[in-house]
Amino acid sequence: MEQALAVDVQHVVKQFGEVTAVADVSLQVAPGTVYGVLGPNGAGKTTLLRMMFGLIRPDAGTVRLFGRSWADDGPRMLDGVGGFIESPRFYPYLSGRKNLEGLARLDGGVDGDRIDDVLRTVDLADRQRDKVGGYSFGMRQRLGVAASLLRAPELLVLDEPSNGLDPAGIRDMRALIGRLAGEGLTVLLSSHDLHEVEETCDKVTIMRTGSVLYHGSIAELRERAPSSGHRFVTSDDDRAREVAATLPGLRIARSEEGDLLAYGRQDEIDAYVAALVAAGVHLRSLEPDRAPLETLFFLLTEGDAAPEVPA
């Protein structure tokens, strides 16, 4: 028998009044994949995840996890699914352990050893008796992961797991996700951070204002990425723009800081540098503006009209 998709979202729509938060989104995640949902704030990522967890109902379309849906299976749909939406929340007047014990009850109960295991996995065993009200943000994020792991999930859904963490916390969280993925879990990671998704995921869906702009592997996305912009600081920017206008294929823009940004193939950038020298324009600084993948991400998710990127 063919194994059911871990996540199968078909033509889902969700509106809040006049605002379309999610517009006809479809998404499939195969078991064993580490999948990223990437997009800026307001892209509809969290709304999509809320629909997966049954916190909100789609206006149209279907959401199935391991072949189960809310309509057919109710809360059984979440069997084998763990995760959290935005920052995980707990009862501040209970200890970390008491919170987990209570949540375990709502799952039908787990033995104490399982709670010990997950607390060790997220490095909270030493602080398990402390009240959650005294936990740092990072500790609460890790407790959220522990609460998700209590159910021994096959699918882990994490929404912005590194949000609000300091650099060390981000490193630890990514290492933890990597470790869990290495154990064979399917991970669905929602993030606005390209580097996080690039570092962690095999495949990605990029969203913007409720719509899907790209589905595919990170490797394919890298191949589609344009050459990045180059940031120029010159002795005479006006003259530098005039020189650029003589070179076909080269595009010039101005950065928010006022520097010149040149876009083109590497040979065109080389030719531009030579032309500036020939024109007597002194080059004070030249550096790549963004990594190619980052450039593509911003091209996709910013501006008035997102370009079409075929999947």
Next chain:
Amino acid sequence: MNHTPTRRPGIAAVMSFETRKLLAQKRTPITLVVAAVIPIIIAIVMNGQARPPKDTLFGRFIHDSGWSMPLLLLGFAGQWLLPLLTSIVAGDIFASEDQHGSWKTILTRSTSRTQLFVGKTFVALGFALVAYVILATSTIVASVVLIGHQPLVGLNGQVIASHDAARLVIESWASVAAPLLGFTCLAIALSVLTRNVAVGIAAPVALGLVMQLVGALGGVELIRPLLLTTPLEAWHGLFADPAFSGPLVVGLVVSAVWCIVSITIAFVVFRRRDYLG
């Protein structure tokens, strides 16, 4: 890795977790201690006063019979103490999840919304009943211990033997259980609808005071029996001569209607709501 839970959680799991949450918050035991201690203090203070509160129901007889004090305090408690006592948990039990942002934590476990709603409602009703039983027991016991169990003078001047007075006092306190549960359900509904702890706790008390005010106005005879505060006074008929129990029956029905309507509204809203916070 087998991920499917072997046991499905039931309403008992929700009640167990909710009870632990309640006990972990200081206000829960404090409320129960206050319910036990305050009647004793009031009984001691009032018993020590030379001049009894003659303008209140049974107030003039508090030095003559230990059965008067529980009735005096019942009349006083019905004004705002009982609605407050029930709202402390009922008004908070749903709205506090909004306050903590924890709906997304518990709604993504294996329990259904129906199980969560029923479990929380049972715990709120259970707490209200426990607090009420403690208050009633403490009041009656303290009064009888301090003053004695002499015969009681009824509302028409008739003398009620001590054992009959004891039965009637217990029945009187028992009769307010129904409106008390009505206020509990009202607090639950307000907690669900407003998602605000302060409103969930304070609004039933305020509504109770408004209903008492409306009930005291002239020309509202049709409305008065429908108010949730009216059953709080239905026990008066037990001490008339001859006694009558019609208001108790009406009060029972009215309280049941308040319970059913409040819980139905709360349940429908809770089941259908999108949880965004």
